[in-house]
Amino acid sequence: MTAQAPDQLRVDGHWLIVLERTLNAALPEEGCALLLGKTKDKSLELHRVWPCCNRWEPARERDHRFLLDPREQLLAQRWAREHALQVIGSAHSHPTSAAIPSQTDRELCFGPTLMVIASGLGNKRWRAWWLSGDDDGCEPRELPLRQGLAAGDQRLGK
Incomplete structure (x- = not known):
């Protein structure tokens, strides 16, 4: 993953x-x-x-916490390398809260990284965040989320 902050996330609608x-x-x-x-x-x-299982323990807290399985992360990294891709970040849902990185999300992140969050609330369902992981910690900066990997400029999440 690049340490330079990107200016946007481009997504093919199929992958959303x-x-x-x-x-x-x-x-x-x-x-x-x-x-x-x-x-x-x-x-x-x-x-x-790359779908992953939520391995947070205790399981009763999985409605507001998640943990990616390290084995799944290794498999995804290996597969990505074999297909000229890289792990650019992670995504998770906030079923009952806004699509903003929580304090726990920020504390547990290893930046620099991309974090996409889907909210079960409100109009702005999808939001993309860049967490730098520099001396300021993992302070999130919102990235525009744009549909299409080609020339389109349709904004998502609005």
């Missing part, structure tokens, strides 16, 4: 459908996935969604 179904399948718990893609110029491009 896959991501939405992956996260919804975990309800009422938080769902989670790894995001595989590429860095192109100053943009991140999402090319694949």
Whole structure:
């Protein structure tokens, strides 16, 4: 993952459908996935969604906490390398709260990284965040989420 902050996340609409179904399948718990893609110029491009199991313990807290399985992370990294991609970040759901990184999300992140959050509330369902992980910690900066890997400029999450 590049340490330089991207200026946007470009997503093919198909992968948003896959991501939405992956996260919804975990309800009422938080769902989670790894995001595989590429860095192109100053943009991140999402090319694949790697569904993951929420391994947070104790299990009764999975409605507001998630933990990616380290074995799934290793498999995703290996697969991504074999297909000229990289793990560009992760996604998870906030079934009962806004699509903003929680204090726990920020404390447990290893930046620099991309974090996409889907909310079960309100109009702005999808939001993308860049967490730098520099001396300021993992302070989130919202990224525009744009549909289409080509020339389109349709904003998502609004």
